[in-house]
Amino acid sequence: xxxxxxxxxxxxxxxxxxxxxxxxxxxxxxxxxxxxxxxxxxxxxxxxxxxxxxxxxxxxxxxxxxxxxxxxxxxxxxxxxxxxxxxxxxxxxxxxxxxxxxxxxxxxxxxxxxxxxxxxxxxxxxxxxxxxxxxxxxxxxxxxxxxxxxxxxxxxxxxxxxxxxxxxxxxxxxxxxxxxxxxxxxxxxxxxxxxxxxxxxxxxxxxxxxxxxxxxxxxxxxxxxxxxxxxxxxxxxxxxxxxxxxxxxxxxxxxxxxxxxxxxxxxxxxxxxxxxxxxxxxxxxxxxxxxxxxxxxxxxxxxxxxxxxxxxxxxxxxxxxxxxxxxxxxxxxxxxxxxxxxxxxxxxxxxxxxxxxxxxxxxxxxxxxxxxxxxxxxxxxxxxxxxxxxxxxxxxxxxxxxxxxxxxxxxxxxxxxxxxxxxxxxxxxxxxxxxxxxxxxxxxxxxxxxxxxxxxxxxxxxxxxxxxxxxxxxxxxxxxxxxxxxxxxxxxxxxxxxxxxxxxxxxxxxxxxxxxxxxxxxxxxxxxxxxxxxxxxxxxxxxxxxxxxxxxxxxxxxxxxxxxxxxxxxxxxxxxxxxxxxxxxxxxxxxxxxxxxxxxxxxxxxxxxxxxxxxxxxxxxxxxxxxxxxxxxxxxxxxxxxxxxxxxxxxxxxxxxxxxxxxxxxxxxxxxxxxxxxxxxxxxxxxxxxxxxxxxxxxxxxxxxxxxxxxxxxxxxxxxxxxxxxxxxxxxxxxx
Numbered sequence: 245x246x247x248x249x250x251x252x253x254x255x256x257x258x259x260x261x262x263x264x265x266x267x268x269x270x271x272x273x274x275x276x277x278x279x280x281x282x283x284x285x286x287x288x289x290x291x292x293x294x295x296x297x298x299x300x301x302x303x304x305x306x307x308x309x310x311x312x313x314x315x316x317x318x319x320x321x322x323x324x325x326x327x328x329x330x331x332x333x334x335x336x337x338x339x340x341x342x343x344x345x346x347x348x349x350x351x352x353x354x355x356x357x358x359x360x361x362x363x364x365x366x367x368x369x370x371x372x373x374x375x376x377x378x379x380x381x382x383x384x385x386x387x388x389x390x391x392x393x394x395x396x397x398x399x400x401x402x403x404x405x406x407x408x409x410x411x412x413x414x415x416x417x418x419x420x421x422x423x424x425x426x427x428x429x430x431x432x433x434x435x436x437x438x439x440x441x442x443x444x445x446x447x448x449x450x451x452x453x454x455x456x457x458x459x460x461x462x463x464x465x466x467x468x469x470x471x472x473x474x475x476x477x478x479x480x481x482x483x484x485x486x487x488x489x490x491x492x493x494x495x496x497x498x499x500x501x502x503x504x505x506x507x508x509x510x511x512x513x514x515x516x517x518x519x520x521x522x523x524x525x526x527x528x529x530x531x532x533x534x535x536x537x538x539x540x541x542x543x544x545x546x547x548x549x550x551x552x553x554x555x556x557x558x559x560x561x562x563x564x565x566x567x568x569x570x571x572x573x574x575x576x577x578x579x580x581x582x583x584x585x586x587x588x589x590x591x592x593x594x595x596x597x598x599x600x601x602x603x604x605x606x607x608x609x610x611x612x613x614x615x616x617x618x619x620x621x622x623x624x625x626x627x628x629x630x631x632x633x634x635x636x637x638x639x640x641x642x643x644x645x646x647x648x649x650x651x652x653x654x655x656x657x658x659x660x661x662x663x664x665x666x667x668x669x670x671x672x673x674x675x676x677x678x679x680x681x682x683x684x685x686x687x688x689x690x691x692x693x694x695x696x697x698x699x700x701x702x703x704x705x706x707x708x709x710x711x712x713x714x715x716x717x718x719x720x721x722x723x724x725x726x727x728x729x730x731x732x733x734x735x736x737x738x739x740x741x742x743x744x745x746x747x748x749x750x751x752x753x754x755x756x757x758x759x760x761x762x763x764x765x766x767x768x769x770x771x772x773x774x775x776x777x778x779x780x781x782x783x784x785x786x787x788x789x790x791x792x793x794x795x796x797x798x799x800x801x802x803x804x805x806x807x808x809x810x811x812x813x814x815x816x817x818x819x820x821x822x823x824x825x826x827x828x829x830x831x832x833x834x835x836x837x838x839x840x841x842x843x844x845x846x847x848x849x850x851x852x853x854x855x856x857x858x859x860x861x862x863x864x865x866x867x868x869x870x871x872x873x874x875x876x877x878x879x880x881x882x883x884x885x886x887x888x889x890x891x892x893x894x895x896x897x898x899x900x901x902x903x904x905x906x907x908x909x910x911x912x913x914x915x916x917x918x919x920x921x922x923x924x925x926x927x928x929x930x931x932x933x934x935x936x937x938x939x940x941x942x943x944x945x946x947x948x949x950x951x952x953x954x955x956x957x958x959x960x961x962x963x964x965x966x967x968x969x970x971x972x973x974x975x976x977x978x979x980x
Contacts, residue, residue: 251295255284257316258297265310272305296322303351307331311338318343325349329375332356337379339364351375353399358382365389377423378402385429387411390419397421401447404428413439423447425471430454433477438463449494450474457482465489473497473519481525483508494519496543503527513537521545521568529553529569539564545592546571559584566590570617573597578623583609594619594645601626602649604657608638617645619668627655647671654678670715678713687712689736696720697737705730705753714738714760721745726752736760738784746771753777760784762810770816772796775803782808793818802827 262278269276274289285292291299297320311317311333318340326347333356341350342364350368353375360383361376371392377399385400385408393414400406401423408424409431417440430452438460446464449471456479457472465486473496480502484490491514500523509515509532516538526548533542534556540563550573556562559581567585570592577600578593585591589612599622607613618625625646638657643666651672658664666685674691678698684707693716701711706727714736721744722737730753738760745768746761757779766788774780775796780803794816806828 251284254295254297254320255280257319258284258287258290260316264315265305266308268306268308274302275305275307291325293322298322298346299325301325301327302331303327303329305331307333308356309334311335313338313340315340320344321346323347324370327351328355329353330355334358337361337381341365342367344368345370347371348394349373352379353377355379361385361389363388366392368392369394371395372418373397375399376403381406384408391417394418396442399423400427401425402427410434410437412436415439417442419443421445424451425449427451433458433461435460437461440464441466443467444489445469447471448475453477456480462486468492470494481508481520484512485510487512488514490515491538492517495523496520497522499523500525504530504533506530506532509533509536515539517541519543520547523547526550529574531556534559534562534564537563541566543568544572545569548572549574552576553579555579556581556585560586563587565612568592569596570594571596575599578602580606583607585610587612589613590615592617593621596621598623600624604628604655611639613639614641614663615643616641617643618649619645619647621648623649625649625651627651627653627657642666644668670712684708685710688716689713690715692717694718697722697742699723699725702726705732708732710734712736713740716740718742722747722750724749726750728752730754730756732756733779734758737764739763741765743767746774748773750774751776755779758782761788762786764788766790770794770796770811778802779805781805784808784810785814786810787813790814790816792816793821794824795821796824 258278259280262275265275267275274287278284278287284290285295285297289301289305290297291301300317300320300323307328308331311328312335315338318338321344323344324346326344326349329351330353335357336359337352337357339362341347342362345368347368348370350371350373354377356379357376358380361381363386365371365374366386366388369392372394373396374389375397378401381400381403382405385406387408388411389395390398390411391414396418397420399421402425404426406427406429408427408429410429410433412434413419413436419440420442422440422443423445425447426449428451429448432455433448433453435458437458441464443464444466446467447469450473453472453475455477457477459482461482462484463486466489467487468489469492470487470490471492471494473494475498477495477498477500479500481495481500481504483505484493485507487493488511490512493515494517496519500520502525504520504525504527509518509530513536515536517540518533518536519541521543522545524547525544528551529544529549531554533539542564543566545568549569553569553574553576556579562585564585565587567582567588567590571594573596574593575597578598582588582591583606586609588610591610591613592615594617598618601624602618603626607616638660640663641661642663644658644661644664645666645668647668648671651669651674654669654674654676658667668687669691670687670689672691674688674693676693677695678688678693678701686701686708687710689712693713695718697713697718697720701708702723702725704727705711706729709731711732712734715738718737718740719742722742724747726732726747726749730749732753733755735753735756735758739762742761742764743766746766750756750759750771751773754777756777759774759780759782762784763786766785768788768790769792770790771785774783783803783806790811791814794811795818804827809828
């Protein structure tokens with residue numbers, strides 16, 4: 245039984261703690277109710293044992309500060325469980341936690357702590373759970389913490405500035421969960437990893453680990469979840485046949501090589517997810533993978549698998565829901581058994597060498613299919629339906645990707661696909677006029693459509709996010725009927741025979757980010773009215789008959805976000821306006837501010853998506869290639885193109901244009917993307933596009949993705965990926 249003095253001291257410490265913390269009473273469900281009108285052991289968030297506070301839960305209390313080394317929190321010596329998660333303390337991690345010697349569970353995840361973890365944490369020898377995810381931690385993590393003898397759960401995930409390496413683990417380690425994903429940990433996986441015999445979850449994804457996978461990893465027979473994706477592991481694939489409890493396996497986006505022996509996956513009856521995409525594995529796709537009785541997702545994209553794909557035995561009884569074999573060297577006909585996978589919702593076979601004819605009636609058997617990607621093979625698609633086949637039995641597809649599938653007619657069955665949000669029929673040979681029914685994302689580029697743009701396409705700009713009609717034979721004028729509530733983010737009419745002027749109603753598209761009207765027959769002045777579109781990032785007007793000066797003296801608004809401009813091969817005249825150039829701040833790159841808001845080109849197609857930050861500038865492409873940038877195919881919530889950081893490309897102007905390279909204050913402007921073409925016409929072109937991404941951030945965010953450059957660069961293509969149970973589309977290099 246606790247003494248009255250001790251109880252009074254603990255109550256006093258708790259009240260002092262409450263008064264020292266900064267929190268929002270209207271959002272608080274615990275602290276706000278703490279008062280002396282009833283026993284402190286009954287307060288919300290408090291748990292006592294024999295009158296001593298042993299558990300304190302202040303998670304999600306909107307705390308914004310007030311925890312310092314003198315805090316009365318550290319007077320609660322009996323604490324065994326402390327949860328401060330999901331607050332915003334905005335302070336370093338106090339070393340005074342070492343005073344709480346009885347702590348068993350400490351959760352500081354998403355609590356707004358930052359900086360380095362104190363070495364003194366090593367003295368918390370009773371810790372069984374330490375959760376420090378998303379804390380903005382930095383510095384080097386103390387390796388001795390890994391060796392706390394009682395530690396069972398260690399979560400350091402989502403701390404990208406946290407460095408460290410894995411130590412030699414002692415025998416009979418107690419760790420059951422080790423998650424250091426999305427950190428800056430590096431080095432090799434130690435052979436002593438096999439000492440963690442109790443380990444059920446090992447997540448080292450999105451780090452910087454190197455070297456081969458130690459054969460001793462096969463001794464971790466209690467593993468249920470293994471994720472080593474997005475590292476630089478090399479060598480052959482380890483055998484997993486002893487992992488009888490394994491349900492999730494991801495080794496994607498490493499540098500693994502070799503074949504996959506059938507024996508590696510024998511007997512794994514609980515395995516539900518296998519992701520080996522983005523490596524350099526080769527040989528035949530082992531049929532044994534398709535015979536795993538619980539397998540729901542199989543991703544083998546962007547390797548070097550080759551040869552024929554075998555027929556799948558008992559396909560109709562398979563529970564497979566997702567199959568991604570894109571970006572390999574698979575050839576021959578697509579096995580008919582694939583179309584008997586009744587539970588399949590996602591099928592990607594793009595960028596292989598499959599041949600033969602696919603009759604659209606086959607698809608009707610796949611009632612749960614939502615995504616079908618057959619892009620870029622040697623397939624022919626027969627989109628005609630048998631007379632006795634009703635459209636009502638077709639699966640309700642969200643994405644249909646049939647680029648380069650030798651289509652000649654617009655598939656009539658698409659009219660009934662009311663759930664369709666992403667359609668790619670590019671690079672076919674479709675003739676005739678464009679139907680007057682559309683979706684939010686419509687890409688009909690690089691076909692042979694003729695006639696005028698259907699007026700309904702323009703009028704329904706309140707629904708459309710993306711409209712890509714580039715590379716056809718469309719003529720006439722662009723209808724001046726853009727909706728007052730225009731939602732377009734991406735408009736590409738490049739490479740047609742469109743004439744007339746740019747319609748003034750295009751100014752209604754206040755969310756427009758990419759506008760490509762290049763290579764047409766437009767006759768107009770410089771569209772100053774578009775300056776009111778504050779979101780515009782890409783403007784391509786090249787190879788038309790625009791004329792007159794470039795200045796906009798009486799127009800409000802600045803193109804602060806404009807990052808790619810191409811006005812080449814027109815009839816513009818007069819002086820190159822210095823004020824206009826200076827207003828294009830997005831074209832300037834400060835060498836010391838590579839990650840500033842102008843350092844990257846973000847194009848977000850839907851609202852409420854936080855753009856991921858891809859930051860690996862690798863190459864400069866030639867001018868003709870870069871000017872095809874606007875053939876971006878935006879079909880996902882987000883795609884991102886990295887801006888080249890600095891010192892990449894610069895052309896000095898002569899004459900009047902050279903004067904524009906200085907601001908009024910005399911400071912230098914680094915026009916990395918600026919070029920001038922002089923002759924009978926005057927133009928301005930942007931010539932750079934980075935083509936590769938920083939792998940570490942490719943899944944930050946993880947939960948989204950990029951649909952972009954496969955038309956620009958033939959050795960790039962798409963891959964669908966499953967991350968955290970969601971499907972994303974990302975750009976990847978072809979492995980051949």
